[in-house]
Amino acid sequence: METSSSLFLPIIIAFFLFLVKALLSKNLTRTRKPSSDDLPPGPWKLPFIGSLHHLVGGNSHRRFRQLAETHGPILHLKLGEVDLVVVSSPELAREVAKTRDLCFAARPQLTAGNILFNGHHGIATAPHGHYWSEIRKLCATELLSAKRVKSFAPIREEEAQNLIMAILRKTGSPVNLSEMLPYYTNAATVRAAFGREMEEKERFLAMMKEMMRVCSGFALVDLFPSLSFLGAATGLRRRMKKVWKEMDEVLEKVLGEEGDRRREAAGEEDIDEGVENSLVRILKRVKENGEFVKATLTRDNIKAIIVDMFAGGTDTTTITIIWALTEVLRHPKIMHKVQEEISKVLKGNDIIKDHDIQKMPYLKNVVKETLRMHPPGPLLLPRVCRETTRISKYVIPVGTRVIINAWALATDPKSWDDPESFRPERFEESEVDFKGTDFEYIPFGAGRRMCPGMLFGLAGIELWLGHLLYYFDWKIADGRNPVELDVEEEFGLTLNRKKDLCLIAVPRATLLESPLMQ
Numbered sequence: 001m002e003t004s005s006s007l008f009l010p011i012i013i014a015f016f017l018f019l020v021k022a023l024l025s026k027n028l029t030r031t032r033k034p035s036s037d038d039l040p041p042g043p044w045k046l047p048f049i050g051s052l053h054h055l056v057g058g059n060s061h062r063r064f065r066q067l068a069e070t071h072g073p074i075l076h077l078k079l080g081e082v083d084l085v086v087v088s089s090p091e092l093a094r095e096v097a098k099t100r101d102l103c104f105a106a107r108p109q110l111t112a113g114n115i116l117f118n119g120h121h122g123i124a125t126a127p128h129g130h131y132w133s134e135i136r137k138l139c140a141t142e143l144l145s146a147k148r149v150k151s152f153a154p155i156r157e158e159e160a161q162n163l164i165m166a167i168l169r170k171t172g173s174p175v176n177l178s179e180m181l182p183y184y185t186n187a188a189t190v191r192a193a194f195g196r197e198m199e200e201k202e203r204f205l206a207m208m209k210e211m212m213r214v215c216s217g218f219a220l221v222d223l224f225p226s227l228s229f230l231g232a233a234t235g236l237r238r239r240m241k242k243v244w245k246e247m248d249e250v251l252e253k254v255l256g257e258e259g260d261r262r263r264e265a266a267g268e269e270d271i272d273e274g275v276e277n278s279l280v281r282i283l284k285r286v287k288e289n290g291e292f293v294k295a296t297l298t299r300d301n302i303k304a305i306i307v308d309m310f311a312g313g314t315d316t317t318t319i320t321i322i323w324a325l326t327e328v329l330r331h332p333k334i335m336h337k338v339q340e341e342i343s344k345v346l347k348g349n350d351i352i353k354d355h356d357i358q359k360m361p362y363l364k365n366v367v368k369e370t371l372r373m374h375p376p377g378p379l380l381l382p383r384v385c386r387e388t389t390r391i392s393k394y395v396i397p398v399g400t401r402v403i404i405n406a407w408a409l410a411t412d413p414k415s416w417d418d419p420e421s422f423r424p425e426r427f428e429e430s431e432v433d434f435k436g437t438d439f440e441y442i443p444f445g446a447g448r449r450m451c452p453g454m455l456f457g458l459a460g461i462e463l464w465l466g467h468l469l470y471y472f473d474w475k476i477a478d479g480r481n482p483v484e485l486d487v488e489e490e491f492g493l494t495l496n497r498k499k500d501l502c503l504i505a506v507p508r509a510t511l512l513e514s515p516l517m518q
């Protein structure tokens with residue numbers, strides 16, 4: 001949700017379009033009044049835009065926390081025509097994502113979801129129902145299961161080594177890690193999804209980027225659904241259709257090639273294991289064999305699922321590594337402790353393997369602490385109330401969008417000692433985990449809609465971060481001390497570091513003397 005001051009121009013345009021429409025029809029419709037006095041409290045609202053002005057001038061997770069400090073841990077806001085409830089305490093988050101999970105298991109149906117993939121859903125935007133529960137089951141048992149994630153270990157290791165060698169080639173000059181990292185994290189996802197490198201990888205990744213850009217914008221039409229012409233007036237529909245057309249072309253080609261390769265391989269004893277194990281192959285098998293009992297899996301669904309894996313997985317992975325690296329560089333003692341831990345585990349064998357990571361609890365706690373302070377999805381993904389219900393003593397009308405401010409929960413002094421300090425050791429002293437049962441810490445969400453890609457994401461983050469910390473020391477390009485790195489944020493679809501992370505890599509003996517150099 002974009003909340004910069006640039007929000008106002010589209011609002012003003014929308015306001016005038018609204019007036020014109022109302023005057024032409026001579027039927028000035030009133031904004032629906034709250035259905036009951038029992039709605040949660042919230043800040044004062046203006047006609048037409050509702051509470052939108054309260055979100056200007058800051059990232060929304062921080063604005064919501066400020067509003068919660070004044071009005072309490074459950075807030076009601078009106079964003080244009082849309083009712084929004086934001087919860088900011090572990091007890092209320094538990095009510096939404098556990099006690100009344102079924103009531104809040106739907107996602108809002110937004111313009112993007114209806115245009116991209118011809119309205120055929122992947123996972124994240126799929127309405128709660130048979131299709132969604134079948135695909136979630138498939139994620140748990142096959143697509144993103146622990147066994148499948150483990151089977152991708154060689155891909156992760158190879159891409160991690162490719163990343164290290166690419167950085168090594170730039171020794172002495174600044175490396176923009178915010179630009180370089182996605183290339184390798186995406187390459188690993190491409191290989192997991194399609195079973196091999198992709199001919200049109202550059203084009204596909206550029207399309208993914210454009211798709212994320214189009215979707216992260218402020219979609220006015222989604223806040224004023226009665227003014228459906230806004231989608232055309234703001235050019236959003238046209239941009240979405242254009243992106244989808246190109247993305248569809250690339251995906252059609254990949255799916256077609258995959259079929260050709262299988263036909264060629266039929267009869268051969270050695271069918272390529274990577275292709276056999278790929279996410280696309282599993283999905284095509286499920287489609288061909290009609291393995292979904294209560295729903296149909298279409299070709300467009302397959303494309304949407306693959307795009308969801310990229311959209312849900314690559315940005316979140318890269319951002320977490322960038323934040324972890326930033327925090328570790330700001331805390332040299334932590335850096336030293338991680339390097340020592342990795343050395344100890346490797347015992348002179350200087351190539352980090354996926355399975356080594358399980359013996360590195362401190363590195364894992366660095367990642368945990370990063371996800372506490374800098375969750376890539378600080379507000380999780382929005383849910384929609386499927387039937388009128390209550391949270392605490394307040395009425396939540398059907399159709400209300402509900403957001404859990406996971407960042408506020410994870411930085412609340414009532415739950416955390418010294419929450420603003422980066423201290424991985426706090427997880428040595430506590431049992432709190434991110435598996436969706438400790439509601440003060442839910443960076444992957446909780447309940448039925450919890451992230452199905454947690455294991456896949458963590459496996460990459462831990463391995464790549466381990467590589468970056470073990471094989472290099474780092475300096476800031478402008479000569480400042482790394483402890484001075486800033487932690488300024490920018491929130492679009494995900495919570496990014498505002499400035500790109502540009503560093504100079506200094507290869508350590510661990511790299512120069514390692515088998516990677518042979």
Ligand code: HEM
Binds near residue numbers: 123
């Ligand atoms: C650091 C890594 C990641 C983080 C922090 C993260 C976080 C999240 C969060 C907060 C949600 C919403 C949960 C809710 O509403 O309760 C989510 C949903 C989702 N994530 Fe992730 N994610 C990560 C990696 C991945 C990866 C690697 C994939 C796939 C390969 C993935 C695929 C998805 C999908 C498909 C959903 C939608 C689930 C649904 O609506 O049923 N995520 N993720």
